[in-house]
Amino acid sequence: MTRAASDPGHRSGGGSLAGEGVDAVVRVRDVWMTFAGKSRGSDVHVLEGVHADVRAGEFVCIVGPSGCGKSTLLNIVAGFIPPTSGEVMVEGKRVNRPDARRIFVFQENGVFPWLTVTQNVGFGLQRREPAERQRIVQHYIDMVGLTGFERAFPRELSGGMRQRVEIARALASQPSIIYMDEPFGALDYLTRLKMRADLIRIWQEEKKTILFVTHDIEEAVQLADRVLVMTRRPATIKEEVRVDLPRPRDIDSPDYLRVRDRIFDAMGIDRTTGRSGDGASLDEKSVVPGL
């Protein structure tokens, strides 16, 4: 039993989805979330019985339609908001507040505009001795490809470069787990492709655990070891899809397309029209009760 649970090829079934394993560093157990509305009957039911596990060193993507509750789930896992019920355990301890050993990377506005690249990346390292701090900062500036821009301010950088600063800062704090919420969502297509390739290279070098949220199915298949597919709101994790494809991934290969299409199917999306099987479009308005 133990063997099967920790076997990377193992898939759990019978409702306990998302790779339940003894070696999970993140465990989400039966998490429910309802935001209280301003008036009676206007509560927003966002999450419904979410189960998920992430193993050490794994790259897991959570994918789901806009507004389904992905950010809410990641914020619960990171300890920013408490769930209505259920439990999140990270590295063996119940989560009830954010913890500096794990870091969160947002879509934008993470960097401090009044600090240079070096100062931004070294921000969390004030207590280190200066030479050590400088060594760590330069290491991660080089790793994300910002060598030569050490003294630049964020306004002098492109959006992609600012996200690189953000990633370098996250890595410099030497977290055990990185949570990423659509970190490339504001970037153009080619920059996103490049950022994904670089993130994978960095992840392979650093061997961090990454839990990455996106509404972009292609992005999930390009990045993840395992994709957790969320339903529309009130959301749960409906299916997990393993992505056993070699890296770097060929996005035109039949195997890639097969995995991608499985996720489209799991989300109930018609690939030609982008609409879900029940005829609703996938934007959030269509899932607001009564509309």
Ligand SMILES: Nc1ncnc2c1ncn2[C@@H]1O[C@H](COP(=O)(O)OP(=O)(O)O)[C@@H](O)[C@H]1O
């Ligand atoms: N603090 C909040 N108060 C009330 N409703 C919220 C709050 N945060 C999120 N929501 C609602 O919860 C739903 C899920 O939001 P979110 O987790 O941001 O979705 P996603 O990240 O998948 O796009 C949305 O309907 C959103 O309006």
Ligand SMILES: [Mg+2]
């Ligand atoms: Mg979101």
